[in-house]
Amino acid sequence: MTDPKTIADRYLAAWNEPDDHARRQQLGRDWSPEARYADPLMAGTGPDGIATMIEAARSQFPGHGFTLAGDPDGHGAFVRFSWTLAPQGGAPVGGGTDIVRLDDQGRIAEVIGFLDGAPGHA
Amino acid sequence: MTDPKTIADRYLAAWNEPDDHARRQQLGRDWSPEARYADPLMAGTGPDGIATMIEAARSQFPGHGFTLAGDPDGHGAFVRFSWTLAPQGGAPVGGGTDIVRLDDQGRIAEVIGFLDGAPGHA
Numbered sequence: 749m750t751d752p753k754t755i756a757d758r759y760l761a762a763w764n765e766p767d768d769h770a771r772r773q774q775l776g777r778d779w780s781p782e783a784r785y786a787d788p789l790m791a792g793t794g795p796d797g798i799a800t801m802i803e804a805a806r807s808q809f810p811g812h813g814f815t816l817a818g819d820p821d822g823h824g825a826f827v828r829f830s831w832t833l834a835p836q837g838g839a840p841v842g843g844g845t846d847i848v849r850l851d852d853q854g855r856i857a858e859v860i861g862f863l864d865g866a867p868g869h870a
Numbered sequence: 871m872t873d874p875k876t877i878a879d880r881y882l883a884a885w886n887e888p889d890d891h892a893r894r895q896q897l898g899r900d901w902s903p904e905a906r907y908a909d910p911l912m913a914g915t916g917p918d919g920i921a922t923m924i925e926a927a928r929s930q931f932p933g934h935g936f937t938l939a940g941d942p943d944g945h946g947a948f949v950r951f952s953w954t955l956a957p958q959g960g961a962p963v964g965g966g967t968d969i970v971r972l973d974d975q976g977r978i979a980e981v982i983g984f985l986d987g988a989p990g991h992a
Contacts, residue, residue, distance in 0.1 A: 821984060821985075826982050845950075
């Protein structure tokens with residue numbers, strides 16, 4: 749779980765997972781116990797707190813899913829990837845770019861999220 | 871020094887500063903003593919270490935300068951902005967996106983840099 753594409757795919761799979769219990773299992777396995785998440789709209793701490801945050805966010809977009817946009821890249825402990833949010837079969841309603849920091853075990857220790865669409869970040 | 875545009879402008883001014891002593895003064899003032907910098911090509915720690923890193927990088931691109939691209943954005947302690955590197959009056963030879971974390975005094979505590987140009991990060 750250390751190449752950027754794998755990190756991005758598993759991260760988005762956690763957001764797309766419809767079953768809350770399965771998501772908590774995944775976050776408990778793939779994320780650091782001290783993990784932190786922050787984007788312009790929400791924040792969470794620890795796998796359980798972040799799972800609760802994701803579930804709240806998902807409830808605001810029923811029937812929507814996250815899709816990887818472009819090619820993830822990274823260096824050292826850092827990974828960057830972009831995504832879009834769209835209803836099933838529909839056009840994207842939003843998108844963003846996330847920066848992930850991995851811990852020394854390759855688990856997600858931090859996510860810094862940004863929303864795209866503004867000039868210069870199309 | 872807390873809005874994204876100001877952070878980005880001052881950051882790029884430090885990279886563009888031709889005088890090493892002036893750069894070290896600026897980094898000593900605007901960056902945390904524990905500041906860390908990492909991008910795909912280089913890394914540095916502390917204002918002095920990062921100043922040395924910048925001077926080494928500048929020496930590889932004589933006559934070039936960094937220009938802000940697009941609109942910086944941010945949330946909480948984080949700022950994101952993109953830049954291009956070009957010779958004076960010439961076309962860009964490179965570009966990237968930097969993520970900055972500020973400390974509780976508004977100083978730069980961390981920079982995570984990425985190079986742009988790959989698909990999805992134009």
